[in-house]
Amino acid sequence: MITAKNIWKRYNDQVVLERINISVNEGEFVTLVGASGCGKSTFLKMLLGIESPSTGDLLLDNQPIRTEPDSDRGIVFQHYSVFPHMTVLENVMAARAFARKGFSGYLFGQAKRDARTAALEILEQVGLSHAITRYPHELSGGMRQRLAIAQALLGKPRILLLDEPFGALDPGIRADMHQLVLDLWRTYKLTVFMVTHDLKEGFYLGTRLWVFDKVRHDPQAPSAYGATITYDLPIGKIDTSLYEQIDNQLRPVIIPDEPSMETPTHD
Numbered sequence: 536m537i538t539a540k541n542i543w544k545r546y547n548d549q550v551v552l553e554r555i556n557i558s559v560n561e562g563e564f565v566t567l568v569g570a571s572g573c574g575k576s577t578f579l580k581m582l583l584g585i586e587s588p589s590t591g592d593l594l595l596d597n598q599p600i601r602t603e604p605d606s607d608r609g610i611v612f613q614h615y616s617v618f619p620h621m622t623v624l625e626n627v628m629a630a631r632a633f634a635r636k637g638f639s640g641y642l643f644g645q646a647k648r649d650a651r652t653a654a655l656e657i658l659e660q661v662g663l664s665h666a667i668t669r670y671p672h673e674l675s676g677g678m679r680q681r682l683a684i685a686q687a688l689l690g691k692p693r694i695l696l697l698d699e700p701f702g703a704l705d706p707g708i709r710a711d712m713h714q715l716v717l718d719l720w721r722t723y724k725l726t727v728f729m730v731t732h733d734l735k736e737g738f739y740l741g742t743r744l745w746v747f748d749k750v751r752h753d754p755q756a757p758s759a760y761g762a763t764i765t766y767d768l769p770i771g772k773i774d775t776s777l778y779e780q781i782d783n784q785l786r787p788v789i790i791p792d793e794p795s796m797e798t799p800t801h802d
């Protein structure tokens with residue numbers, strides 16, 4: 536379904552990603568982990584089509600990924616914008632209006648009725664039926680992410696892209712959201728790519744886990760090399776020592792503070 540052939544991504548003279556070669560089948564749930572700034576979101580944006588590889592090919596069903604939004608792909612970010620003056624239902628219907636070709640900003644007649652029916656259906660799926668008349672400021676963080684997921688799923692995408700969608704949520708709410716995402720993945724037979732900072736979350740949710748990391752460093756030119764996929768693991772088939780190894784690799788290196796020259800050191 537998705538194939539990446541020797542992808543490199545550069546911003547000006549900064550190499551962000553290099554030598555990405557992968558193949559993903561329909562229905563896989565891929566979780567992406569790696570140090571901050573190593574290009575995970577950039578990879579998701581290439582899958583969405585709002586960024587393109589600098590070199591190499593990124594293919595969906597053997598065709599280059601289209602650079603305009605279409606119903607194949609939906610995305611949820613950690614923080615996202617809603618229309619504050621619109622209710623939950625109106626926000627989801629607005630997502631439909633934006634997704635329509637030749638967008639005019641408004642839906643009329645049958646198109647509006649269809650959008651309302653589709654929006655109500657997806658809001659029920661994400662557990663927001665009871666809140667359709669609420670405004671965004673009346674929603675909890677978890678409910679807001681449910682709304683974001685409803686918007687992303689409205690066009691019935693085949694691919695759902697999740698960029699740290701639960702990073703800002705409390706642990707209990709996160710557990711509910713994990714269940715929701717797994718239910719939606721199974722119900723809609725989605726292919727999911729999810730960036731997370733939480734390795735445990737990555738192992739729990741995914742069928743496959745990718746670790747992004749830089750394997751080449753030039754201290755004189757820190758931007759000369761990018762990250763690549765250093766581990767591509769089928770989940771459920773690896774032993775715990777490897778888990779610990781990756782966990783250690785992802786831990787930020789803590790540099791001790793230099794002792795201050797002004798602080799007296801004598802007792």
Ligand SMILES: Nc1ncnc2c1ncn2[C@@H]1O[C@H](COP(=O)(O)OP(=O)(O)OP(=O)(O)O)[C@@H](O)[C@H]1O
Pocket residue numbers: 546551569570571572573574575576577578
């Ligand atoms: N549009 C852009 N123009 C220039 N540089 C960019 C652009 N987008 C991203 N970058 C740079 O590319 C690198 C990778 O960013 P990206 O957001 O993909 O990393 P990430 O792994 O998702 O990080 P995090 O885990 O902190 O979200 C960063 O150094 C970032 O500054």
